[in-house]
Amino acid sequence: MLWYLAKKLGLNILACTWDMPFTSDSSRRNMQVARERLPNVEFVRRTVRWTDIQRVSKNLFDETGLPCICPILAPVLFYPYAVFENIPFVLDGVEAAQTVILSKVMGLPAKTGAAALSDEELSLRQIRRFISPNLDSGDPWDHCLARVRDELGSIYGPLATALERVDPAHPPLVKRLQTEKLYGKWTDVRNIIERELGWRMPEGQKGLLHTSCEIETVKDWSQFRRFFDMRTTQMPQSIIEISAAVNFGQISRNEALMELSERGYYAQPKALAPLMEKLGLSLKEIENLSGELPCVLKGCRFYSVAF
Known part of the structure; x- marks a missing residue:
């Protein structure tokens, strides 16, 4: 831009x-x-x-x-x-x-x-x-x-x-x-900014989604864990973004799978421990979060049905 x-x-x-x-x-x-x-x-x-x-x-x-x-x-x-x-x-x-x-x-x-x-x-x-x-x-x-x-x-x-x-x-x-x-595809814009502005990818990263933040994978991991544990109704943001990028023709399905492999869904990200130390939090504290459901379901009515 x-x-x-x-x-x-x-x-x-x-x-x-x-x-x-x-x-x-x-x-x-x-x-x-x-x-x-x-x-x-x-x-x-x-x-x-x-x-x-x-x-x-x-x-x-x-x-x-x-x-x-x-x-x-x-x-x-x-x-x-x-x-x-x-x-x-x-x-x-x-x-x-x-x-x-x-x-x-x-x-x-x-x-x-x-x-x-x-x-x-x-x-x-x-x-x-x-x-x-x-x-x-x-x-x-x-x-x-x-x-x-x-x-x-x-x-x-x-x-x-x-x-x-x-x-x-x-x-x-x-x-x-x-x-x-x-520019249509993500690879097109990468070629432009590499050529025109000397842009470089973070060392060791392959995916083009979110290249500017050190703790992006922590967000991915946290969102995925809460969704997996049914503590929220919101899907992880990166999954939606990557899926949309495929739908819009900006990346291929194989590129999307590669992007997903770099997110924080499959293992605890390396950036988590340093972040916890900086913020003064422990893993036990964040793993026992109450989650978003009380907020998301505010005002909903629940019915008990016996089978």
């Missing part, structure tokens, strides 16, 4: 990055090379205090089995830039396969109802959810949003101010670059 917007189209780009503590070494290296090869791009990097990240990640992992707060903090940190600097469009690198997850996680309407909302309404609806999650929705994602917001309240100040000041008729529009129409 960065290459296409900045080099192919020659647009004025403000590239924003949250310097997450779990960013892989290869990703840091790739970002540095991109800065050198794209001198026409302005790069902004934000950090968050490690003590805050450690606390919220620990509590979130302890309660839900997921340590991931990246998709929560990125919009919180950077949407205000677009509002205060009158930037018309905000784009992220969401893949076509990830939109299957995004429609639920971000609270987007179903395709049939999307036309009922304008681009302006849809954009503000997505961003406002980070400030005001709907705790009556029964969706665990809203509870995660609320938990992180309550833990890191001071970080939300600029976003709250931005939403108060933004003109509802002309907010920065949140858009997704339709990458599947630009």
Whole structure:
């Protein structure tokens, strides 16, 4: 996306990055090379205090089995830039396969109802959810949003101010670059960014799904264990993404099986022990999680049937 917007189209780009503590070494290296090869791009990097990240990640992992707060903090940190600097469009690198997850996680309407909302309404609806999650929705994602917001309240100040000041008729529009129409297959984009931006795969990794995070396999492992143990009704995210990528023709079935073999489903990932140490958690604590079912099934009625 960065290459296409900045080099192919020659647009004025403000590239924003949250310097997450779990960013892989290869990703840091790739970002540095991109800065050198794209001198026409302005790069902004934000950090968050490690003590805050450690606390919220620990509590979130302890309660839900997921340590991931990246998709929560990125919009919180950077949407205000677009509002205060009158930037018309905000784009992220969401893949076509990830939109299957995004429609639920971000609270987007179903395709049939999307036309009922304008681009302006849809954009503000997505961003406002980070400030005001709907705790009556029964969706665990809203509870995660609320938990992180309550833990890191001071970080939300600029976003709250931005939403108060933004003109509802002309907010920065949140858009997704339709990458599947630009290059089709994942291998095509890999060839482009390797050639144009000097991009390199993490050492020892073969699959192209999730190359920037050191603890991605921990999320895979945790999601799979909870689903396997029937503690949640939500399938592991990576399984859905990989399946969607096959359906969209971005990868072959054999490539999908290879991608699955690299996820954290088959064995406890190597990244788990170091993460537990950093967060001050034990395996016993996370293995005894109550799970999401009480939240997911809130408001449901149960019937006992004797046979």
